[in-house]
Amino acid sequence: GAAVSHHPGMVHPDGGFRFAWDMIGITAIVYQSFVVPLQLSFGIEVTFVLLEAISVLFDSYFLVDILVSFRSGYLNKGVLVMDPSTVALHYIRSWLLVDCVASVPWDWISVSPDLKAFAMVRLFRLARLLRLARLKAMMAKVEDRVDSEAVVLGLALCKLFVVLLMTAHWVACVWWAIGHFAQAHGDDSWIEAEGVLAAPLNTRYMAAMFYAISIFATMYGDIGATN
Structure with a gap:
C-alpha cells in the first residue's frame, strides 16, 4: 500500500491527484506535438477561440x-522519497532545465507586434x-496503475x-x-508542381500527408518484398 506522507503539501507519486495531473500532462504533450509542427511548417496561428483557450x-x-x-x-529503487529537500534536489538534477525551457509561453510573448515579426x-x-x-515515463506510470x-x-x-499518426504528421x-523553403528561394518545388501553394490549409496539409503516407507504404512494400 501507499505510505503515508508526514510532509504537508507533498504529492504522493501514486496518489489520485498525481495520476489525474499526469493524464492532463499526457493530453497536453500529445496536443502540442501535433499543433506546434503544424504552426511552424504551415505558418499558421491559432485563431479559433476554443483552440486558443x-x-x-x-x-x-x-x-x-x-x-x-x-x-x-518519487520512488528510488522501490523506496518512497517524500522529503521536500531531497525531492526538490532530485527534480533540479533531472527535469527542471528541460521543463523550464519547454514551458516558456512563446504564444504569450509573440502577442507583441514587434516580436512577432521575428521568425x-x-x-x-x-x-x-x-x-x-x-x-514515455508518464505513460509507464499510468500503465502501472492499470490491473486489467x-x-x-x-x-x-x-x-x-x-x-x-504523429510520425506521419x-x-x-x-x-x-522543405517545399515552401524551395519555393521561397526560387527553386523548383513540389508545391508549385502540385499547384497547392495558394490552396486552403486542409488541401495543403492533405497533399503533404499523402506524401508521408506514400513513404510508409513504400517502406512497408520494401519490407514485405524482403521477407
Missing part, C-alpha cells in the same frame, strides 16, 4: 507543473517538443496508433516546409 490552458498547466514537480515524491519566436516553440522525453490486461492492451494499441509538416 486550450493552448493558453496547457501553457498555464506546464508552468504550474514545475511547482507541482518540486513537491511530488525565431516561432522556432522557439519547438522547445515544447522537449517534453516528449517525459512522455484488456485495458493495458487497449493502451498499447492507442500508443501505436498515436505514434504512427511530422513527415507531412517537414515535407511542406
Whole structure:
C-alpha cells in the first residue's frame, strides 16, 4: 500500500491527484506535438477561440507543473522519497532545465507586434517538443496503475496508433516546409508542381500527408518484398 506522507503539501507519486495531473500532462504533450509542427511548417496561428483557450490552458498547466514537480515524491529503487529537500534536489538534477525551457509561453510573448515579426519566436516553440522525453515515463506510470490486461492492451494499441499518426504528421509538416523553403528561394518545388501553394490549409496539409503516407507504404512494400 501507499505510505503515508508526514510532509504537508507533498504529492504522493501514486496518489489520485498525481495520476489525474499526469493524464492532463499526457493530453497536453500529445496536443502540442501535433499543433506546434503544424504552426511552424504551415505558418499558421491559432485563431479559433476554443483552440486558443486550450493552448493558453496547457501553457498555464506546464508552468504550474514545475511547482507541482518540486513537491511530488518519487520512488528510488522501490523506496518512497517524500522529503521536500531531497525531492526538490532530485527534480533540479533531472527535469527542471528541460521543463523550464519547454514551458516558456512563446504564444504569450509573440502577442507583441514587434516580436512577432521575428521568425525565431516561432522556432522557439519547438522547445515544447522537449517534453516528449517525459512522455514515455508518464505513460509507464499510468500503465502501472492499470490491473486489467484488456485495458493495458487497449493502451498499447492507442500508443501505436498515436505514434504512427504523429510520425506521419511530422513527415507531412517537414515535407511542406522543405517545399515552401524551395519555393521561397526560387527553386523548383513540389508545391508549385502540385499547384497547392495558394490552396486552403486542409488541401495543403492533405497533399503533404499523402506524401508521408506514400513513404510508409513504400517502406512497408520494401519490407514485405524482403521477407
